Amino acid sequence: MRRRGLSEETAADLTQDTFVRLMGANPKGNQNNPRAYLFKISRNLAIDYHRREQAAPVDHIPDAEFTAIADPRPSAEAALYDKQRLALSDAALAELPERTRRAFELYRLEDLTIAEVAEKIGLSTTRTWALIRDAYRHVRIRLQDL
Template sequence: MTESGLKAVFLEMRPQLLRLLAARLGDRDEAEDALQDMWFRIDQLVVTGPIGQPSAFLYRIAANLATDRRIAGQRRMARDTGWVDVQVAAEDLPDAERVLMGREKLAAVEAVIAEMPERMRSALRLFRFEERPQRDIATQLGITVSGVEKLLRRAYKQISDATTQFDAGAADRNRLIDERGPLT
């Protein structure tokens, strides 16, 4: 059977192929799209020899196409679901007022840190930003661990005093955590 003969069989069997695809895919519109894809595949098919059972051949193409489309649909749904799951919900995003207040608070903290004495600023930077242990900071600054704790406590107090206008829960911020436990 030639390519044009296969197209003639396809046109004859179109209603049956459409029913098969609709049953396999569960959607008539999707089945119509699959049937269109099938027509394009047949058009691009290079027939090297006669096809003994063209109807069986077309049913096999339709079944394979339906399977491919189901698998692709499942992958698409999993990908889209995964994408939605990692997206930030609109209610989780800060509103403009909170963004502005956060920027103002950050500017206040940066100003307070800039005004701190050098040793206090160094202790704070090493402990909070570089996450160095207090013992290492004490060695580097040439003071005791207790001295580092006092520097950090004073630094936190200055930051807390400067930012109390931004937080209603300023009292909770006075509890500091160091390597030994809560400081009051």
Template sequence: MKESRRDRLDDLYRHYARPLYYYLYKMSGSKETAEDLTQETFIKATVSLSFYKQEDVRAWLFKVARNAYLDEWRKRQRRNKIPFAGYLFSRDEMISPYGLPEDEALNKESKEKVADLMSCLPEQYRSILYLREFESFSYSEIQEALDLSENQVKVTLHRARKKLAQLADEQWREKHD
């Protein structure tokens, strides 16, 4: 492997391994699966890097990661196992030693509620919301990562937010009836 290519791959790994891992962890709900899929993403990136233009590597890597996740999910579906997509967020996140414990408890509860609501969304809605809200992807980056047109990104994001709000409203009503 050429030195410049190896340096390029090292740079990519240093910059994107952690965000890709967190994305795959949020999608799969499994640390082990996220680790495996992150490795698989970089293996595919190593093979395909020479064919890819340097325009927007971040969106391309997230697209590769999403496809790796979907392939794994489909394999598990075929084996008739329970799909792991429903376990979107970890319930046992570490609480920061800084700040007030009450604030941390409220933040954790809010994150759990959002995680529960997002786990009810279809995969495409979860993906688009995660990329936009957690990874701060631009519309053009989402467009490339999810293979959508600009209008499809806007419409899907709007529908995902609307569905999430609808689920939150339904949950609130059930709780207060």
């Protein structure tokens, strides 16, 4: 297998596959020359391997580069921390007076402008911004408890 231009790992895998196929083969038809049959199996597996490589080549990267690839998912600790912060934020928003909470939700969750929020809740833009600023402060203070 190595003489057929395969890497050491691939040659070892295909050699193992060869013997597995040989053990599962029909012994009656291969009694004349079992060595030739063994070489035929290995040759066919090598040909199949080369065909697969040409059809869908695989880029091999060194182990150092592979371990340096970052997992896009957050760690379990980060996910738990974020859930705790979200729960605290939700509790902090629930503590706010109705008008302040409504202004904050319209601004942050519904992506309205300050002027649009002010119009919806019936206050001036200056007073509306003060309510939103107070909500931010309150949530930030509550998140410091974590």
